[in-house]
Amino acid sequence: MAEAVLHVYRGDAQGGGLKEYRVPLEEGMVVLDAIHHIQGHQAPDLAVRWNCKAAKCGSCSAEVNGRPKLMCKTRMDAYPAGEPIVVQPMKTFPIVKDLVTDVKWNYEVNKKIPPFTPKQNAEWRWKQEDIDRVQEFRKCIECFLCQDVCHVLRSHRRTDAFAGPRFLVRVAGLEMHPMDAGNRATFLKDEAGIGLCNITKCCTEVCPEDITITDNAIIPLKERVVDEHYDPLRKLFRLFAGKKEP
Amino acid sequence: MAQRAQAAPAATERLGSTDRRDAWWLAPALTALGLTVLGAYSFWAALQNAHYEFGPYLSPLYSPKVVAPWWPLSPALLILIPPVLFRATCYYYRKAYYRAFFLDPPACAVGELHLGKYAGERKFPFVLQNLHRFAFYLAFVWLFFLWHDVWKALWFDGRFGIGLGTLVILASTGTLTLYTFSCHSFRHLAGGGLDCFSCSAAARTRHGLWTKLTVLNGHHMGFAWISFFAVTFADVYVRLLSLGVLHDVRFL
Numbered sequence: 001m002a003e004a005v006l007h008v009y010r011g012d013a014q015g016g017g018l019k020e021y022r023v024p025l026e027e028g029m030v031v032l033d034a035i036h037h038i039q040g041h042q043a044p045d046l047a048v049r050w051n052c053k054a055a056k057c058g059s060c061s062a063e064v065n066g067r068p069k070l071m072c073k074t075r076m077d078a079y080p081a082g083e084p085i086v087v088q089p090m091k092t093f094p095i096v097k098d099l100v101t102d103v104k105w106n107y108e109v110n111k112k113i114p115p116f117t118p119k120q121n122a123e124w125r126w127k128q129e130d131i132d133r134v135q136e137f138r139k140c141i142e143c144f145l146c147q148d149v150c151h152v153l154r155s156h157r158r159t160d161a162f163a164g165p166r167f168l169v170r171v172a173g174l175e176m177h178p179m180d181a182g183n184r185a186t187f188l189k190d191e192a193g194i195g196l197c198n199i200t201k202c203c204t205e206v207c208p209e210d211i212t213i214t215d216n217a218i219i220p221l222k223e224r225v226v227d228e229h230y231d232p233l234r235k236l237f238r239l240f241a242g243k244k245e246p
Numbered sequence: 247m248a249q250r251a252q253a254a255p256a257a258t259e260r261l262g263s264t265d266r267r268d269a270w271w272l273a274p275a276l277t278a279l280g281l282t283v284l285g286a287y288s289f290w291a292a293l294q295n296a297h298y299e300f301g302p303y304l305s306p307l308y309s310p311k312v313v314a315p316w317w318p319l320s321p322a323l324l325i326l327i328p329p330v331l332f333r334a335t336c337y338y339y340r341k342a343y344y345r346a347f348f349l350d351p352p353a354c355a356v357g358e359l360h361l362g363k364y365a366g367e368r369k370f371p372f373v374l375q376n377l378h379r380f381a382f383y384l385a386f387v388w389l390f391f392l393w394h395d396v397w398k399a400l401w402f403d404g405r406f407g408i409g410l411g412t413l414v415i416l417a418s419t420g421t422l423t424l425y426t427f428s429c430h431s432f433r434h435l436a437g438g439g440l441d442c443f444s445c446s447a448a449a450r451t452r453h454g455l456w457t458k459l460t461v462l463n464g465h466h467m468g469f470a471w472i473s474f475f476a477v478t479f480a481d482v483y484v485r486l487l488s489l490g491v492l493h494d495v496r497f498l
Contacts, residue, residue, distance in 0.1 A: 063265065063355070065265065065266065065267050065268075066264050066265030066266035066267065066355055067266060067354075067355060068355060086265055088265065091355075126442070126444070127443075127444040129443045129444055129453060130441075130442055130443050130444050149354050149355055151350070151351040151354075151358060152364065152366065154355070155259070155351060155357065155358050155360070156360075156364035158364060175441070176441055177441065178441050178442040178443075178444075178445075180441065193366075193368075195365075195366055195367045195368035195373070196364070196365070196366035196367070196368060197366060197367070198340065198341075198344045198350065198366050198367055198372075199337055199340055199341050199344075200341050200344050200345055200350075200351060200354075201341050202351070202354035202355070205354055206354065215337075215430070215463065215464075219337055219430045219434075220430075220433075220434055220438050220439075222376070223379075223430070223431060223434035223435075223438065223439065224434075224439065225376075226376045226377075226378075226379065227439060229376075230376040230377065231377075231379065
């Protein structure tokens with residue numbers, strides 16, 4: 001039977017390195033299958049986080065040959081036969097053990113987002129065309145691959161000032177909701193740090209749910225921030241009209 | 247935002263460091279090459295102040311044709327300010343040049359240059375990217391001049407006709423129009439800024455426009471490149487006609 005060679009990161013916060021494993025290949029096998037085989041037959045102490053194995057829970061995020069991927073959605077036959085496949089934990093987050101990282105920072109960011117604010121005295125009905133746009137953002141499975149690949153967090157380490165693409169998607173889902181009365185433009189500019197995003201679209205490239213993060217969420221939010229904070233014509237309009245334009 | 251608890255095991259800190267095995271450098275290299283070649287040619291052509299006109303054809307780099315006696319250099323250097331601003335602040339080109347020239351990052355999950363504390367588009371000069379919509383307004387006005395050039399390219403000594411040059415100028419203006427109308431800022435202004443698309447007749451109209459612009463916007467990168475090639479090619483064609491290197495083909 002054909003074999004695959006995997007180089008899997010083994011270690012914790014104190015350090016570690018890649019360790020080689022050989023796994024029998026089966027048709028339709030994904031990287032998570034190979035990791036499970038290693039765990040079941042060679043290294044029972046190998047730590048890996050997973051749940052659904054159906055690309056819906058967002059748990060098995062890792063870096064396969066240097067690219068952020070869901071291991072359950074990454075087929076082994078997508079890689080050249082005979083070449084080792086390197087599996088490492090997400091590099092943006094602190095390592096716990098082996099392939100498991102500590103992603104709790106994301107949940108702290110999430111708490112800071114101004115929540116859904118229902119319109120007062122409005123009829124609680126809306127049409128499909130009003131919700132289509134927001135439904136794309138609801139596909140997010142919180143795998144945090146976009147957070148992992150975003151260079152603002154990954155390379156520049158601006159976790160102090162930037163919420164990251166996942167939470168800009170969440171804000172977009174609230175901001176564009178037809179029944180939401182909140183205005184998060186100032187939050188986006190000052191707290192979420194949307195100006196730190198230089199729209200290089202890596203988040204969109206890695207999203208396993210194919211959410212067009214940059215074009216449909218981040219850029220429209222940047223434009224809303226411009227409406228509120230940078231557009232002098234809009235400011236003049238607000239000054240003279242005494243209210244927000246329609 | 248809360249600080250990280252501890253460092254990740256192997257952050258990609260050095261320029262170009264990565265575990266990726268694909269040719270990640272190819273896309274930024276091709277982008278840098280394309281932008282350098284097209285940009286350098288356009289700048290050179292704009293400096294010439296000659297051979298930009300032949301018969302009814304006017305190079306898009308010199309449109310609208312202006313006479314500015316107070317300006318000592320080529321008028322194209324003034325004429326090109328709006329289109330250059332539009333492209334320089336364009337959301338697609340920002341991705342392209344941040345990756346290809348600023349290497350910030352050169353590609354996804356690849357180590358990048360670290361020049362001081364990263365401020366993205368929060369500080370001068372990059373904070374000016376927020377004024378892209380004003381560059382769009384200027385580019386929109388420029389389209390009227392360019393379509394007027396297409397109209398003029400249909401008339402040869404007062405008689406209707408179509409030459410290869412007419413088609414070249416039409417292609418240049420047509421692709422520029424698609425590039426301009428697929429702009430992210432225009433998509434926002436047309437309807438993206440609304441929260442409710444069905445709440446009024448005006449909102450429904452804007453939703454219809456936004457839906458169509460969303461389709462166009464999906465091809466914004468393609469239009470950006472094709473229009474840049476088409477404009478450059480139109481200038482080359484008119485220049486070669488003017489220099490007598492080529493002879494225009496007349497279809498009508």
